[in-house]
Amino acid sequence: MTAPTTTAPGQHGFKEHSDGGWGLVPVQTRSERFTSTQHDQHPPVTGREQEWKLTPVDRIRELIDGELDGADYPIEHASVDGVTVEWIGRDDARIGRAGIPEERASANAWTNFAKALAITVSGEEPSRFKLDRSQLGDTPRAAHTVITAKPNSQALVLLQNTGDARLSENVEIVVEDGANLTVVTLQEWDDSAHHLASHFARIGRDATLRHIQVSLGGGVVRVNPSAHLAEQGANGELLGLYFADAGQHLEQRVFVHHDAPNTRSRVNYKGALNGEGARTVWVGDVLIARSAPGTDSYEQNRNLVLSDGTRADSIPNLEIETGQIEGAGHASTTGRFDDEQLFYLQSRGVPEDEARRLVVLGFLLEIVQQIGDAELEERLEALLEAEVAASGRA
Amino acid sequence: MSDVLIERPELDGLGQYEFGWSDPDVAGASARRGLSNEVVEDISRLKDEPDWMLQRRLNALKIFDRKPMPTWGADLSGIDFDNIKYFVRSTEKQASSWEELPEEIKNTYERLGIPEAERQRLVAGVAAQYESEVVYHQIREDLEEQGVLFLDTDTALKEHPEFFEEYFGTVIPSGDNKFAALNTAVWSGGSFVYVPPGVHVEIPLQAYFRINTENMGQFERTLIIADEGSYVHYIEGCTAPIYKSDSLHSAVVEIIVKKNARVRYTTIQNWSSNVYNLVTKRAVAHEGATMEWVDGNIGSKVTMKYPSIFLMGEHAKGETLSVAFAGPGQHQDAGAKMIHMAPYTSSNILSKSIARGGGRTGYRGEVRIDAKAHHSANTVNCDALLVDTISRSDTYPAIDIRVDDVQLGHEATVSRVSEEQLFYLQSRGIEEAEAMAMIVRGFIEPIARELPMEYALELNKLIEMSMEGSVG
Numbered sequence: 001m002t003a004p005t006t007t008a009p010g011q012h013g014f015k016e017h018s019d020g021g022w023g024l025v026p027v028q029t030r031s032e033r034f035t036s037t038q039h040d041q042h043p044p045v046t047g048r049e050q051e052w053k054l055t056p057v058d059r060i061r062e063l064i065d066g067e068l069d070g071a072d073y074p075i076e077h078a079s080v081d082g083v084t085v086e087w088i089g090r091d092d093a094r095i096g097r098a099g100i101p102e103e104r105a106s107a108n109a110w111t112n113f114a115k116a117l118a119i120t121v122s123g124e125e126p127s128r129f130k131l132d133r134s135q136l137g138d139t140p141r142a143a144h145t146v147i148t149a150k151p152n153s154q155a156l157v158l159l160q161n162t163g164d165a166r167l168s169e170n171v172e173i174v175v176e177d178g179a180n181l182t183v184v185t186l187q188e189w190d191d192s193a194h195h196l197a198s199h200f201a202r203i204g205r206d207a208t209l210r211h212i213q214v215s216l217g218g219g220v221v222r223v224n225p226s227a228h229l230a231e232q233g234a235n236g237e238l239l240g241l242y243f244a245d246a247g248q249h250l251e252q253r254v255f256v257h258h259d260a261p262n263t264r265s266r267v268n269y270k271g272a273l274n275g276e277g278a279r280t281v282w283v284g285d286v287l288i289a290r291s292a293p294g295t296d297s298y299e300q301n302r303n304l305v306l307s308d309g310t311r312a313d314s315i316p317n318l319e320i321e322t323g324q325i326e327g328a329g330h331a332s333t334t335g336r337f338d339d340e341q342l343f344y345l346q347s348r349g350v351p352e353d354e355a356r357r358l359v360v361l362g363f364l365l366e367i368v369q370q371i372g373d374a375e376l377e378e379r380l381e382a383l384l385e386a387e388v389a390a391s392g393r394a
Numbered sequence: 395m396s397d398v399l400i401e402r403p404e405l406d407g408l409g410q411y412e413f414g415w416s417d418p419d420v421a422g423a424s425a426r427r428g429l430s431n432e433v434v435e436d437i438s439r440l441k442d443e444p445d446w447m448l449q450r451r452l453n454a455l456k457i458f459d460r461k462p463m464p465t466w467g468a469d470l471s472g473i474d475f476d477n478i479k480y481f482v483r484s485t486e487k488q489a490s491s492w493e494e495l496p497e498e499i500k501n502t503y504e505r506l507g508i509p510e511a512e513r514q515r516l517v518a519g520v521a522a523q524y525e526s527e528v529v530y531h532q533i534r535e536d537l538e539e540q541g542v543l544f545l546d547t548d549t550a551l552k553e554h555p556e557f558f559e560e561y562f563g564t565v566i567p568s569g570d571n572k573f574a575a576l577n578t579a580v581w582s583g584g585s586f587v588y589v590p591p592g593v594h595v596e597i598p599l600q601a602y603f604r605i606n607t608e609n610m611g612q613f614e615r616t617l618i619i620a621d622e623g624s625y626v627h628y629i630e631g632c633t634a635p636i637y638k639s640d641s642l643h644s645a646v647v648e649i650i651v652k653k654n655a656r657v658r659y660t661t662i663q664n665w666s667s668n669v670y671n672l673v674t675k676r677a678v679a680h681e682g683a684t685m686e687w688v689d690g691n692i693g694s695k696v697t698m699k700y701p702s703i704f705l706m707g708e709h710a711k712g713e714t715l716s717v718a719f720a721g722p723g724q725h726q727d728a729g730a731k732m733i734h735m736a737p738y739t740s741s742n743i744l745s746k747s748i749a750r751g752g753g754r755t756g757y758r759g760e761v762r763i764d765a766k767a768h769h770s771a772n773t774v775n776c777d778a779l780l781v782d783t784i785s786r787s788d789t790y791p792a793i794d795i796r797v798d799d800v801q802l803g804h805e806a807t808v809s810r811v812s813e814e815q816l817f818y819l820q821s822r823g824i825e826e827a828e829a830m831a832m833i834v835r836g837f838i839e840p841i842a843r844e845l846p847m848e849y850a851l852e853l854n855k856l857i858e859m860s861m862e863g864s865v866g
Contacts (some may be wrong), residue, residue: 026469059787203772290783319786320787323810330789330806336800
């Protein structure tokens with residue numbers, strides 16, 4: 001579907017109206033949403049749409065509709081064997097292979113970027129590449145990144161975001177046949193930062209993508225990863241960890257599209273909320289298309305509420321178009337920390353404060369420990385220790 | 395168009411295809427199609443309603459006109475609002491006894507088994523809705539003695555207007571959604587139940603509904619008030635004949651469960667496969683109250699129905715059990731909503747769905763724990779069973795937590811009937827078709843066991859019939 005269809009114009013009850021939405025057939029399948037790289041092709045955002053109703057659109061209006069600086073920006077990275085980094089033009093053939101914007105902010109970034117950053121992994125020995133973005137400043141920006149893993153290559157690519165930012169961006173991730181790529185995106189922004197990102201991944205035959213999102217800092221952070229399991233045997237693991245403090249809005253909308261036989265996906269996002277106005281949104285869409293017999297899929301979201309005055313939304317959606325599947329399911333839980341665990345630890349002589357700290361950390365570190373990079377895991381553990389300590393009640 | 399099954403009287407029991415007959419269309423012939431202020435005024439005048447109800451209807455019509463169609467959910471583009479009869483009067487006045495009913499209506503009900511049910515005293519009262527208006531209604535004496543009111547809604551508005559002034563539209567306001575507005579504008583029929591404080595109605599109150607005029611919408615309005623400490627189980631069953639063009643059913647059910655009262659509302663919806671079934675059902679549960687929805691969706695072309703419970707008082711409980719079955723051409727978009735507004739409230743949702751032959755089932759839910767609702771808990775379990783490769787199953791739960799002292803969990807599993815399961819049963823000498831039916835029966839058992847026996851049997855029979863041809 002390219003656009004919603006209109007039926008029987010003029011019929012009673014279906015009449016056109018300035019509110020919009022009249023006579024439209026709702027999109028029936030996640031993969032059929034309207035897509036366009038052009039900002040003006042997407043309908044204006046009112047904040048009442050399914051896509052935006054949980055997002056503070058007024059705080060990020062400049063990123064949705066404003067003019068964005070699409071020039072190249074300061075980056076820092078070490079040189080790594082088997083990984084190349086270069087700025088490429090809009091007309092480069094590598095652009096547009098993994099996905100097309102589904103909403104207006106993403107399209108605004110696409111319309112406005114002038115230079116894209118291309119990170120290409122070709123080494124077949126495991127390597128680790130870290131890109132630092134720390135000096136974006138408060139200029140509203142558009143960015144475009146293309147990460148390509150050549151056939152049978154292996155690497156971990158870490159995108160580390162710190163400092164201030166007003167950023168709307170698209171990240172394309174192309175995992176070619178037999179490649180094994182891990183992408184970690186770490187949002188450790190200042191409280192003033194606003195960051196909207198769409199990550200589009202296309203996973204090839206027998207290839208694996210591990211996509212790990214960690215959002216700890218920023219005023220409004222909305223990072224939406226999608227994984228298109230496009231070829232037979234493709235494997236996608238999407239992990240996430242978020243910790244929202246007072247006044248922070250951390251949002252993630254995940255989409256896994258099983259589109260080929262014998263594909264596998266695992267989604268596991270864990271979050272904690274602490275402080276007045278701490279807000280998290282997690283949406284996890286999984287579509288098992290008719291083209292994907294033999295699919296094995298599971299997704300879960302777990303939220304830990306550490307104080308009053310917070311709000312956590314958790315929406316795991318599952319669309320299944322074939323019965324020829326290995327298995328599919330999802331789970332979502334939201335609650336305060338486990339009193340039983342707390343009681344157990346206290347009964348073993350651990351003081352209550354320390355027990356709380358251990359329970360909360362244990363909950364969050366499950367994701368960190370799956371990253372598979374000792375240096376990063378250590379750093380994240382330290383960051384989470386600090387978050388938990390600062391949350392006072394832990 | 396309708397005689398195929400009349401020629402097969404050997405088919406008894408209840409089932410989608412068995413009820414594909416209709417009586418000659420007498421009442422609907424003169425009814426107007428389409429919607430306007432005039433139609434609404436006409437309905438109100440024919441019913442001799444108080445002016446405030448007319449004003450309510452006219453205002454709701456304005457809201458209906460203004461509100462957009464839902465931008466989510468099923469494809470409703472096949473509804474032609476201009477080609478629906480909004481009010482059809484089947485007989486001039488209410489019949490006071492079975493004998494007074496016209497012969498063709500009696501025949502319809504005999505097929506539905508109502509007189510039998512009466513004779514066996516299985517039902518506490520029968521409100522039979524035939525072409526928009528309740529034509530037959532009887533309340534058992536013991537209910538009257540207890541002070542229980544069980545009337546069709548039109549009569550109740552005349553005889554007990556005070557309840558309507560206080561409660562009508564308070565649970566589901568006209569502006570709640572486009573179809574609630576439509577119902578408020580053109581509602582007709584439905585049931586009214588009032589249970590006085592402390593009264594336990596021991597046997598289920600039962601009502602049957604039927605659409606019988608081609609292209610006729612059915613817009614019944616049900617209002618149930620369970621006063622403090624009372625209990626009632628209300629059962630709504632739906633069947634409809636099959637017609638060649640689309641029908642619209644858009645009911646509103648409002649339930650008020652007062653302090654420490656308990657209400658269970660059971661529906662087995664088996665509309666014929668051309669009906670758009672767009673129903674708004676909502677209950678408010680006050681302190682210590684319990685509300686239970688047991689919801690079966692077997693028939694219809696499209697169903698969009700999400701029974702909700704607003705848990706308004708401390709220690710209120712809510713439960714929704716739902717089973718949906720979609721065959722070829724059917725889309726069951728069902729679900730549940732639990733809105734926790736008070737401390738120490740708990741709720742539970744269990745949803746089971748089966749899609750076959752290209753049908754589509756969906757669970758769409760919302761659970762919200764408001765900031766005031768500390769120490770609340772909710773569990774949602776959704777299971778879907780897929781029996782072939784062309785059917786579709788969706789799960790769209792939404793969970794929104796605004797307080798820290800809560801425990802909440804959602805889980806969904808989708809499984810297919812495996813070759814191993816079928817092979818095992820067949821190796822024990824069970825025919826493949828029966829083996830499939832057994833697996834399906836086992837799957838829905840947790841809900842079937844909550845139904846009154848005759849409904850459980852009916853549900854099993856319907857499922858069995860619907861599963862025919864799904865193997866081999």
